[in-house]
Amino acid sequence: MTTGSLIVVAGPSGVGKGTLIQKVLAQDPSLWLSVSATTRAPRPGEVDGRDYVFLSESEFARLVESGGFLESAEFAGNYYGTPALPVLEKISHGTDVLLEIDLQGVRQLRDNMPGARTVFVAPPSEEELATRLAGRGTEDAATIARRMAVAHEELQAAGEFDCVIVNADIDTAAEQLLAWIHNRTA
Ligand code: 5GP
Numbered sequence: 001m002t003t004g005s006l007i008v009v010a011g012p013s014g015v016g017k018g019t020l021i022q023k024v025l026a027q028d029p030s031l032w033l034s035v036s037a038t039t040r041a042p043r044p045g046e047v048d049g050r051d052y053v054f055l056s057e058s059e060f061a062r063l064v065e066s067g068g069f070l071e072s073a074e075f076a077g078n079y080y081g082t083p084a085l086p087v088l089e090k091i092s093h094g095t096d097v098l099l100e101i102d103l104q105g106v107r108q109l110r111d112n113m114p115g116a117r118t119v120f121v122a123p124p125s126e127e128e129l130a131t132r133l134a135g136r137g138t139e140d141a142a143t144i145a146r147r148m149a150v151a152h153e154e155l156q157a158a159g160e161f162d163c164v165i166v167n168a169d170i171d172t173a174a175e176q177l178l179a180w181i182h183n184r185t186a
Contacts, residue, residue: 004095011121012151014133016167023174033098040078073104103154120161124168
């Protein structure tokens with residue numbers, strides 16, 4: 001049996017990675033999205049075990065120590081990590097797995113999982129990104145400022161990725177991402 005691919009999607013907070021991935025999953029139900037663990041508080045509407053596994057800092061630290069994460073990182077004051085077992089199991093059974101993680105996580109995975117294919121989702125402009133983050137209404141002004149500072153850094157790293165998709169129009173971006181996922185030689 002052939003193993004599945006590990007497809008790593010990154011890009012600044014607010015760029016629309018979540019919406020893009022949901023579109024791609026709806027169009028190709030054979031793909032499986034990894035559920036990350038985080039110490040961040042749930043946003044309204046987020047469900048434990050579906051959107052994230054919400055952990056305390058001590059629970060998270062225990063998992064880091066026991067080698068339970070494929071990668072993990074601190075992002076804007078909270079910890080995030082990819083639980084290793086479910087991802088490795090899916091890949092070994094031939095399922096293509098999507099991860100949605102930050103830049104630090106991508107850099108760790110390049111070492112831990114050299115076969116991973118990486119895609120960067122970019123905003124049409126930094127101004128547009130700021131407008132989207134503010135418009136989402138889920139973060140306070142200080143959090144938005146912190147996320148914009150991280151976003152500025154992350155945008156400089158787009159060149160490290162195997163593929164860059166500009167999310168100007170969500171349907172076009174989803175088409176491009178699906179085409180890239182299925183073109184295994186790209
Ligand atoms: P948010 O708090 O907006 O859900 O996520 C903040 C950032 O953490 C996003 O850039 C998201 O991609 C990233 N992130 C989510 N899950 C993981 C993970 O498991 N590992 C890493 N390194 N970053 C993650």
